[in-house]
Amino acid sequence: MKGSHPRRAFTLTELLTVLCILGLIASGSMFVLSATVRRAQRITSIESMIGTLAWARDQSFNEPVLLNCDFNQQVFEAEAVESKRTKRYRCSSGVQLVEASVRGAQIDQGKLTVEFHKGSCSTFALRIKSDNVGYSFDKWLVMLGPSGETMQYEHSQETSAALAKWLSQWANLD
Numbered sequence: 001m002k003g004s005h006p007r008r009a010f011t012l013t014e015l016l017t018v019l020c021i022l023g024l025i026a027s028g029s030m031f032v033l034s035a036t037v038r039r040a041q042r043i044t045s046i047e048s049m050i051g052t053l054a055w056a057r058d059q060s061f062n063e064p065v066l067l068n069c070d071f072n073q074q075v076f077e078a079e080a081v082e083s084k085r086t087k088r089y090r091c092s093s094g095v096q097l098v099e100a101s102v103r104g105a106q107i108d109q110g111k112l113t114v115e116f117h118k119g120s121c122s123t124f125a126l127r128i129k130s131d132n133v134g135y136s137f138d139k140w141l142v143m144l145g146p147s148g149e150t151m152q153y154e155h156s157q158e159t160s161a162a163l164a165k166w167l168s169q170w171a172n173l174d
Contacts, residue, residue: 041092041094041095042095042130042137044092045089045091045092045095045128045130046128046139046141046152048089049076049089049126049128049141050141050143050150051087052067052076052077052078052087052088052089053067053078053124053126053141053143053150054143054150055078055087056078056087056116057116057143059078059080059085059116060116060117060118061118062080063080063081063082063083063117064080064081064082064115064116064117065078065079065080065081065115065116065117066078066079066081066113066114066115066116067113067114067115067116067124068111068112068113069097069100069107069111069112069113069126070097070110070111071097071098071099071107071110071111071112072109072110072111073090074090074091074096074097075088075089075090075091076088076089076090076091076097076126077089091128094130094131095128095129095130096128096129096130097126097127097128098127098128098129098138099126099127100112100124100125100126100127101124101125101126101127102114102123102124102125123142123143124142124143125140125141125142125143125159126140126141126142127139127140127141127156128141138154139152139153139154140152140153140154140155140156140158140159142159142162
């Protein structure tokens with residue numbers, strides 16, 4: 001007869017310890033994953049707005065384009081007047097259109113409309129922000145009129161200084 005060898009099994013304590021360790025690892029990775037998703041949403045918001053601005057400027061070489069910012073509805077859109085083609089961006093949760101600045105334009109009842117035509121457009125500055133935890137930002141997106149160059153700034157002072165420098169350079173060319 002063969003000797004009986006007792007089988008070695010895991011105890012309940014060992015199993016619970018392993019489950020606790022796996023739970024801690026999973027919860028830590030979920031935190032990192034959610035931060036990554038929020039960062040991706042922020043980048044997508046900014047890139048969508050820059051894309052809309054660029055599309056409006058490019059389309060304006062062919063036909064007039066109206067750029068609308070609705071601060072109440074949190075919608076940013078560009079509409080080609082003749083072909084009725086539209087590019088629209090609705091702010092995702094947590095991202096807000098805060099203010100816009102265009103020379104000679106006024107915000108009326110929470111809405112701003114600017115017309116681009118023949119490739120010439122005013123310098124346009126749009127402030128967006130988010131106060132979400134792990135995802136907060138406050139940025140100015142600036143599109144320089146005739147050149148169409150788009151830049152991002154963190155502070156109003158940087159934005160004002162860049163716009164003043166750019167406007168003085170264009171004034172010297174005339």
